[in-house]
Amino acid sequence: MSHRYPEYPAMAEPEYEPGQRQAEELPVGQFFTEPAEAPTRRSQRPSREKQRRRRRRTIVMVVVLALFAGVVFGLTMFLRDLLGMNEIKDYEGAGNGSVAFTVAEGDGPLLIGGKLEAEDIVATSKEFVNAFTAQSDGREIQPGTYEMKYQMSSSAAVDALLGDGSGQVHYAAVARDLRQGEVFEILNTSTRIPLSEFQALAANPQQFGLPEQAVSLEGYLHPGEYRFDVEMTAEEIVKEMTANTFAQLEEAGITDPAEQYRILTKASIIQAEAGEADYATVAGSIENRLGPNNTETNGLIQSDATVTYGLDRKSYELTPEEKADKSNPYNTYANPGLPVGPIGSPSREAIDAAANPADVPYFYWVTVNLDSGETKFSSTLAEHAKYVQEYQDWCGTQKPGRCG
Structure with a gap:
């Protein structure tokens, strides 16, 4: 097969100078090159290795950016803290809630400010000290317990502690089931009123509205948290505490003075003998023992707590x-009926239980585990004896004196 090529015009031969060597003819390859092979579809795709490298670069970049952002944020917060930009320098207003704050003997403004800040009464000790310096006018904060609020402004806190705001108070926490002497010791420590003043008042309980059979203030010094004004006398303090007891009795529907005394005496036994969950059941069991048809115990309550009260000690070992x-006179093993009076300060819950005993068939009860407070009830002495043994077995696993 023949090929036709296009004809080109003839070109004149170049002329050379005499003696000049004719240049060598250049190879055709210098002017014409073969076209590069067209890329295939496979060669256009990135290899898997390249894809992996690209993903790794992307992940690394994201991680680096996240770390950088975290460093910037942390540095910003650090600088804000360093410059005090995040700090609440002072609260506003008179505060909220209620808290008893104690200033000890020898406490200065700096120490007081630290305690106030720790209890969230003021925002910062520094602002409190600044406010005290500006407002004290040479006065000092006196030792004692003060009625304060949470999140007070420093100025309001200074006013309260200097007596320009809410008054100074004596704080006394009276727990349930405490005996009269123990309550007096708490009042003496809190108010610094001599113990003898409280004891003298107890010698004449009728002046506070107690019935004639009351031999002391025992049972009528209602438990709770008290904030007594610093100007209150021992008589005013006792009057406030006994008034609280009468209020609780009346709230339970008990208004007759003699019945109030009976209920309060029973409530004090319930308080000493049972956990709160069992108050009503123990109250019903005591009521069964006091019933005229009781042939199981013949009117005897048989409470260890009453006997040891009469012996002026706290123990269940008799x-x-x-x-x-x-x-x-407090021996309910030997003497039928209730003892001659209360044996401690009962709570509102114990008073309610004494006034509204549960209707149960029981005569006996025993707490078989002093840690959990688990109490077991029974209607017969034989069944009760098994539970007493269970209690004694538990005591055998305890340290000496735990069940004493």
Whole structure:
């Protein structure tokens, strides 16, 4: 097969100077090159390795950016803290809630400010000290307990502690089931009123509205948290506490003075003998023992707590002689019926239980585990004896004195 090529015009031969060597003819390859092979579809795709490298670069970049952002944020917050930009320098207003704050003997403004800040009464000790310096006018904060609020402005806190705001108070926390003497010791420590003043008042309980059979203030010093004004006398303090007891009795529907005394005496036994969850059941069991048709215990309550009260000690370990001693007016093993009076300060819950005993068939109860407070009830002495043994077995696993 023949090929036709296009004809080109003839070109004249170049002329050379005499003696000049004719240049060598250049190879055709210098002017014409073969076209590069067209890329295939496979060669256009990035390899898997390249794809992996690209993903790794992307992940690294994201991580670096996140770390950078975190460093910038942390540095910003650090600088804000360093410059005090995040700090609440002072609260506003008179505060909220209620808290008893104690200033000890020898406490200065700096120490007081630190305590106030720790209890969130003021925002910062520094602002409190600044406010004290500006407002004190040479006065000092006196030792004692003060009625304060949470999140007070520093100025309001200074006013309260200097007596320009809410008054100074004596704080007293009276727990339930405390005896009269223990309550007096708390009041003496809190108010610094001599113990003898409270004891003298207890010698004449009728001046506070107690019935004639009351031999002391025992049972009528209502438990709770008290904030007594610093100007209050011992008589005013006792009057406030006994008024609280009368209010609780009336709230329970008990208004007759003699019945109030009976309910309060029973409530004090319930308080000493049971956990709160069992108050009503123990109250019903005591009521069964006091019933005229009781042939199970023949009117005897048989409470260890009453006997030891009469012996002026706190213990549940009694000798046979102590249980048989009728001369102890609080001995409910030897003397039928209720003891001659309350044996401690009952709570509102115990008073309610005494006024509204549960209707149960029980005569006996025993707490078989002093840690959990688990109490077991029974209607017969034989069943009760099994639970007493369970209690004694538990005591055998405890340290000496735990069940004493």
